Amino acid sequence: MSTSSEDFERWGGAAAWSAGTELTAMQTLLWRAERHPVQSSTSTVVIDLDRAPDWKRFVAATEWGTGLVRRLRQHVVEPVVPTAAPTWADDPTFDLSYHLRRERVSSREEMLAAAAQVALRPFDRSRPLWEGVLFEGLPEGAAYVLKIHHALADPLGTVQLLSMLQSGRRAHTARKPVGEDQLAPAAADPVDLAVSGLRTDVATLPGSARATARMLGLAATRPQAVLASTLRYGASVRRLLTQTAPPSPELSPRTGKQWSFLTFDAPLDPIRTVARQGGGTLDDAAVALVLGGLRRYHLRRDSPVAEIPVGVRVSLDRADDLGNRFAQAIISGPLSIDDPVDRVAAVRGEVLSLHTERALEVLDAAAPLVNRMPSFVGASALRTAAAPDAFVLTLPGPPRKRFMAGAQVQGMYVLGPLPGAALTACLVTCGDTACIGVNVDASAVADLAELEECLAEEVRAFSG
Amino acid sequence: MSGLSAAVQEAIDAIEAGPQGPSVGAFFDLDGTLVAGYTAATFYGDRLKGRDVSPAEFLRTVVTAVDGELGGDPTRIAHVAFSAMRGESEEAFADLGDRLFRSKIAGTIRRESRALVMAHQRAGHTVAVASAATKYQIAPVARDLGVEHLVCTQLVVEDGQFTGATDGPMLWGRHKASGVRAFAREHGIDLAESYAYGNGYEDVAFLSSVGNPTALNPHRDLRAAAARLGWPVLDLSDPVGGSLVAAGRTLAALAGMNAGVGAGLAYGLARGNLREGRNAAVRLATRLPMALAGVSVDVLHQERLWTHRPAIFVANHQSALDIPVLGRLLERDFTIVAKKEARWDPRAMVGSVVIDPAWIDRGDSASARATLDGVVERIRSGTSLMIFPEGTRSATPVLGPFRKGAFHLAAQAGVPVVPIVLRNTGELMRRSSLVLNPGVVDVCVLEPETDWSTDDMSERIAALHTKFEETLARWPS
Structure with a gap:
């Protein structure tokens, strides 16, 4: 082609x-x-x-x-x-x-x-x-x-x-396709x-009333089954929301208002090799890499911590990070493991263990309900979901280097937001390069330059 | 029939087709995987029975257990139990483990789990039990399965007593996984080629650390995860427990046995031929009750039971069911040698009236020898002899060592030895159980062996023992 x-x-x-x-x-x-x-x-x-x-x-x-x-x-x-x-x-x-x-x-x-x-x-x-x-x-x-x-x-x-x-x-493409003049949505x-929303609500009311009645009927006829399943769901929610590891003292206090952007490059193949050796995916390797950097930082700050809470993305469909449905969840990220391969294996185990949690989709499930309430309710619901120390995300980028208006793209870094975390790291695959963007809450990190050096060292360790 | 489900047979075929040798690991969870149920519950039940538990400790245990179920820390229950053990003697606890193994836990080992373990052992894999349990629960099971390695929670012992603390983390969830990875590093095991079997929702990390994970009789949450992760699921049959129906049928079977004996003897008396009467009684006393209890027999090489009579029949022994089964097989003109203590066992008593066993007093070797001389005479005059060379019933299908008595008799009487392998009588009627469960008994009659002499007896017994083991491991079809 x-x-x-x-x-x-x-x-x-x-x-x-x-x-x-x-x-x-x-x-x-x-x-x-x-x-x-x-x-x-x-x-x-x-x-x-x-x-x-x-x-x-x-x-x-x-x-x-x-x-x-x-x-x-x-x-x-x-x-x-x-x-x-x-x-x-x-x-x-x-x-x-x-x-x-x-x-x-x-x-x-x-x-x-x-x-x-x-x-x-x-x-x-x-x-x-x-x-x-x-x-x-x-x-x-x-x-x-x-x-x-x-x-x-x-x-x-x-x-x-x-x-x-x-x-x-690199050259200009003449006669590029343009969007069809779509039926521009009528100026909303x-x-x-609000009125049409209300009308829909009223129209669907009998349906939802029936569903509620069915649910109540089920609860009345099979109370044990309903109770057991509710308890199991509740237990799962509790496990997901109570942090598996306590937050690290080295990554606080967080204000969320001082963002610092760091970027790193690494060849993708060696990272994939480490992932494979540890039985994990590139996602797992990215988490292990960030944990390795944080491990170095904690050791250098003379503050040994065994594990920290890390926010990861879990595919709800399959084990291999593909599919369309994802959930955000918190795992205990090991800071005590020196060997990158072993660290990948540990991360892999943590991530896959989330698949036993029936409440993994809890935020998705609750979203329609929360949305009917004033916005501060939603805001506090998001705050309740315990914030991890770090978020780590892997994103598939273009398979080869592309051009923008005649300039070649050398690297593409995603710097994510910091919703309560001390840092958010995104690994974007860009051709044969891993482009790692890290957004750090500068108020939470005592020595930003040291952290950057530690992350860079770990990137080199993964590069073989 | 091989007695293994098609899925298990397929798994075993895959193990045989896969890489062999000690660099491949096979890690088995204990509770719910190798054995049905929880060994810790058996231990705790014993503590409760012995009233070692104060009401406060009991309440604490229950509350912690419920909290663990409801999303709290599920390992706290174990720590509560461990701390309650402070000051107890390790030796006494290990003895308790052995005792509970024989009386309770041995009967809960799944037959198909055993078959999987043996398949890995035949492939030369490094087999280990990986469990959050302590070695006092695991070691007797591992020993019975011939598994050398344990990856498990260690309790701290000082001056022979438990301190109530664990040495390192409890090997549950992520810690079991890291324990297995550390074991693999130490033993040069390639995890990508290795196998793991587990049943709990906490076993995902453990299972994911190998290339060939299997969710075995999984907990519902692990079953859901396995479906999502594309892991194979194996559902093994549990050892049959005694149901009320089975108990009722057992009673009917005992009644049937008595009725059979009575009818047979009456027939013999009427015909004026006690020997024929005995044979009729054996036929009726074994067929009738087994039919009533819903037990049938599937025999390989049945013809070998008849080609070499009189002979000494030797069989492995796991269950009180072995005797009626063998009675049913041998049908006529045989007797048994039994220890004197068994004379008043209600399960053997009725049968003993019929087949007139040679009772041996083990405590008195002179009288034992005299009895055996008499037995040689009986054999020569045409009565075959049935002997269990293990001497005693084993708690599990693992074969015990063979005693030489049966083979000396064969040499003295100049008759052949016909080996009979019984596979699953122990499952249908557990050791120390009075209840017989319905099912099919698998029997395989091996090639009869003739010309016994004292010169090469030890080697031949060892070879025969190996044949028994091989037959039990790979049931011929």
Whole structure:
């Protein structure tokens, strides 16, 4: 398949990307519960480019991208009372220059510091939920920093979207596909939304009443079975919510307001080898790698800790990190294991053990209910879910290096939010390279430079 | 019939087809995997019976157990138990373990688990029991299965007494997994090629540390996880427990045996031929009760029971059921040698009236020898002899050493030895149980062996013992 026909196929996929006008239950919960930056769902992507792209071409390409992926020109409309989910609607005031700008910096450190500041500023929630800054003047070339709200795309979706929009070649592609003039959702009105939501509720009331009656009937006729299953579910919720390991004293106090971005590169193959030797996946290896860095840091701070709570993503469908349904859960991440392979095996055991928990989907299951309540309820529900010391996430990026407006992508780093954690690490596979982005709560870490050095050492240890 | 389910046979075939040798590990969980039920419950039941438990300790145990079920720390219950053991003698506790093994736990070892263990042993794999239990629970089971290695929770012992603490973590959940990984490093085991069998929801980490995990009679949450993770699930049959129905049928069987004996003897008296009467009684006294109890027999090489008479029949011994089964097989013109103590055993008494056993007083060797001389005479005159060369019933299907008596008799009387392997009588009627459960008894008659002499007797007995073991391990079809 030629590069350009591959491009066209991908772009076709991008155009179909923003289907569905309502936010899902989980997106709604995150949207309504957002308290940026302490309880944020904003991810930031830093893309290293081998040269500064021509600004005009870059703007034109972005203009094209927002035409192709309609969602980038839409905003979220909330019903006046939360009887319905918020909806996406075209933003009549969309102006690309509000969302895209460029800045000059002289070093990568400066760029990362500026990117963290971009990420920390809250969105204007009445506008499309993204912001891009092209940083020029770097000795290595340039960097494009894209901040995107979780309601628009989760980190996985963001990386997919970016991979889809990039080009397989440096030269300009004429006659690129443009989004069909989709039936632009009728300009949504907050009052109409609330009323139609209420109407749906009333219409479905007999149905839900019947379901409730059935449930009560079952409880009355088979009380033991219902009680047993409720108790088992409750026990599972309790196991998932009570932290398996106490938080580390070395990673506090967290304010969530001082974000620091770190990036690391490593060849992917040796990491995959360690994963395989430990019987785990790349996800498990990423968790083990971050734990290895934190182990070094704790040892160097003379603060030996056996295990820390780590937030991981678990596939609800299969064991191999594929599938579409994921749950967030907390495992006890071992800090006492020196050997990377053994650490991967331990992480693997922890992650797979989550599959015995019937309540793994608890947050997903509760989301529709919580959404009917005022937003502070949702916010505190999210806070109740114990915050781990670190989140670790692995994301599949483009299989080979791509181009943006004539500049080659050198690396793509996702810097996730810090919802209560001291650090969030994302490993993005970019061709044959692992691009690791770490967002650190600088107020929680006494010696940030030391932590960066420890993580870098562990990256080298995994690289063989 | 092989007596193993198709799924288990398939698993065993896969083990045989897979890599062989000690670098492959096979790790078995104990409670719920090798044995049905919880050995800790057996130990605790014994403590309760002995009134070693104060009401406060009992309450604490129950509350902790319930809390563990409801999402609390499930290992706390064990720590409560361990701390209650402070000051107890390790030796006494190990003895208790042996005693409970013989009386209770041995009967709960799953036959198909044993078959899996033996398949791994034949493949030369390094077999280990990996369990959160203590070695006092595990060691007797492991010894019986011929398993050398234990990966288990260690209790601290000072001056021969428990301190109530554990040495290292309790090997539960992640700690069992790391215990297995450490064992693998020490013994040069390739985990990717290795096997693990577990049943608890906490066994996921343990199972995931090997390349070939199997959820064996899994807890419902492990079953769900195994389905999601694509792990094979094996459901083994549990050793049959005595049901009320089985007890009723046993009573009917005893009645049937008496009726058979009575009818046979009456027949013999009427015909004026006691020998024929005895034979009829044996036929009726064995067929009738076994039919009533729902027990049938599946015999391989039945013809060998008849080609070499008179002979000395030797069989392995696990159950009181062995005698009626053998009576049913031999049918006529035989007797047994039995220890004198068994004379008044209600299960053997009726039969003994019929077959007129040669009672041996083990305590008195002169009278024993005299009895045996008489036996040689009886053999020469055409009565075959049935002997259990292990001397005593084993608690489990593991074969005990053979005594030489039967073979000396064969040499003296100049008759052949016909070996009979009984596979699962112990399952249908457990040692020290009065209840007979319905089922099929697997019997295999081996090649009769002739020309016994004292010169090469030891070697031939050893070879025969090996043949028994092999037949039990790989049942011919």
